[in-house]
Amino acid sequence: MKRRAAPESRPVALTVAGSDSGGGAGIQADLKTMEACGAFGTSAVTSVTAQNTRGVEGTHLLPVAEVEAQLDAVLDDFDVGAVKTGMLATAGIIDAVEGYADRLPNLVVDPVMVAASGDRLLEPEAESAYEGLIEAATLVTPNADEAAVLTGIEPESEREMRAVGMELRDLGATAALVKGGHVTLADGDRTDEVVDVLVTAETVETFRHPRVETDATHGSGCTLSSAIAAQLAQGDDLTAAVETGIDLLARAVRYPLDVGEGPGSVHHAVALRNRAAREPTAECVTEVVERFVDRDVSPLVPEMGMNVVGATPFAERPDETAAVEGRITRTVSGVRPNRGVRFGASSQVARFLIACREFDAARRFAVSCRFDDDVAAALSVLDGEVVTVGKAATDNREAAGGSVKSGQQWTAETAYERADGSPVAVVSQGSVGREPILKLLADDATELTERTLAVRGALDTT
Numbered sequence: 342m343k344r345r346a347a348p349e350s351r352p353v354a355l356t357v358a359g360s361d362s363g364g365g366a367g368i369q370a371d372l373k374t375m376e377a378c379g380a381f382g383t384s385a386v387t388s389v390t391a392q393n394t395r396g397v398e399g400t401h402l403l404p405v406a407e408v409e410a411q412l413d414a415v416l417d418d419f420d421v422g423a424v425k426t427g428m429l430a431t432a433g434i435i436d437a438v439e440g441y442a443d444r445l446p447n448l449v450v451d452p453v454m455v456a457a458s459g460d461r462l463l464e465p466e467a468e469s470a471y472e473g474l475i476e477a478a479t480l481v482t483p484n485a486d487e488a489a490v491l492t493g494i495e496p497e498s499e500r501e502m503r504a505v506g507m508e509l510r511d512l513g514a515t516a517a518l519v520k521g522g523h524v525t526l527a528d529g530d531r532t533d534e535v536v537d538v539l540v541t542a543e544t545v546e547t548f549r550h551p552r553v554e555t556d557a558t559h560g561s562g563c564t565l566s567s568a569i570a571a572q573l574a575q576g577d578d579l580t581a582a583v584e585t586g587i588d589l590l591a592r593a594v595r596y597p598l599d600v601g602e603g604p605g606s607v608h609h610a611v612a613l614r615n616r617a618a619r620e621p622t623a624e625c626v627t628e629v630v631e632r633f634v635d636r637d638v639s640p641l642v643p644e645m646g647m648n649v650v651g652a653t654p655f656a657e658r659p660d661e662t663a664a665v666e667g668r669i670t671r672t673v674s675g676v677r678p679n680r681g682v683r684f685g686a687s688s689q690v691a692r693f694l695i696a697c698r699e700f701d702a703a704r705r706f707a708v709s710c711r712f713d714d715d716v717a718a719a720l721s722v723l724d725g726e727v728v729t730v731g732k733a734a735t736d737n738r739e740a741a742g743g744s745v746k747s748g749q750q751w752t753a754e755t756a757y758e759r760a761d762g763s764p765v766a767v768v769s770q771g772s773v774g775r776e777p778i779l780k781l782l783a784d785d786a787t788e789l790t791e792r793t794l795a796v797r798g799a800l801d802t803t
């Protein structure tokens with residue numbers, strides 16, 4: 342018997358942009374991002390570029406009539422909920438897209454002019470043609486270089502970024518998101534933060550993320566505008582769509598794809614992959630706990646209880662780690678978890694693990710254990726470096742420059758500063774009213790189990 346189809350209704354987004362044969366930017370990046378964000382992506386290709394992670398080697402522009410034919414085909418068949426534009430290349434194509442403005446809902450205009458490699462992607466005489474398209478835009482998303490071309494303002498501060506946004510609103514855009522990835526201060530230095538400024542008719546909102554030291558930003562602008570368009574197609578309001586897009590891009594830049602011989606590419610599907618890993622990560626933590634119960638790790642359980650924490654591959658926050666709710670405690674017959682495994686169940690160990698991942702993103706699992714002289718002697722069985730962080734480190738929460746950091750973050754940073762590489766164990770000696778704790782680290786659940794049970798076994802021989 343033939344199986345019945347089970348169709349799924351999906352919001353539709355449209356990208357009007359150039360093709361990137363390297364797959365990191367352009368139409369390819371747009372469609373990957375839209376799919377990862379839950380929208381069905383459609384496209385109208387404006388140009389075909391021969392490019393890779395090192396740069397653009399050639400460009401072939403499609404005739405305006407061919408671009409219009411693609412737009413007609415998509416708009417006549419699909420219920421498009423949002424549109425983004427990328428590389429439009431010529432005044433003729435820009436004018437043609439503007440002619441469809443009344444059929445392009447939630448229009449996000451990414452005024453692509455120069456590739457991340459420095460290669461120019463827009464004819465100089467086409468710059469002024471953007472004025473009409475900006476007037477039709479729900480949102481325009483220039484970086485610092487594009488902002489200077491469109492408004493004459495070269496933003497070197499948050500105040501000047503606001504001024505750019507207001508100027509673009511005066512040109513007719515419903516809102517403007519001025520991106521700060523390329524913004525430098527007057528002295529030429531960049532801050533440790535990336536600041537993006539959203540200017541709407543009612544508000545000016547600022548979004549901040551730590552700057553990531555990487556050159557693998559190919560496709561970042563395409564990814565951001567596509568994510569925003571996908572969220573708008575699904576019914577998000579503008580501010581929520583922008584916030585979701587910025588968060589996605591921050592993670593995509595933090596975990597870039599190491600492809601090609603150049604710097605690489607942003608990770609378009611990073612949020613989707615991270616969500617998909619939640620259940621397997623929780624299952625791994627559950628398996629570790631079961632092994633600990635089976636082997637009775639009572640001698641390693643602290644007074645406050647033990648916790649096992651597992652982070653998703655691209656975790657950035659404690660609520661993206663799975664742990665035992667209520668911890669593992671000792672009983673008269675061994676150890677048992679108080680409740681099940683869930684995300685966000687751990688606070689201290691989770692924050693410590695997330696902080697460690699800033700130095701070694703491969704570290705995905707951690708367990709908190711009792712520490713005393715016997716445990717210290719048993720640590721000789723470990724196959725890696727053990728670092729001790731003293732009382733001063735656990736008590737001192739004031740970071741350089743006056744910014745406050747959590748004790749767990751401070752401990753992790755101090756441990757990695759003292760280590761020759763990536764430690765497998767960190768000992769916090771504790772302080773008044775706080776017992777010393779050993780935290781074991783590993784890249785996978787099996788490795789964490791083996792390290793913990795090796796220490797447990799060594800205790801029997803001490």
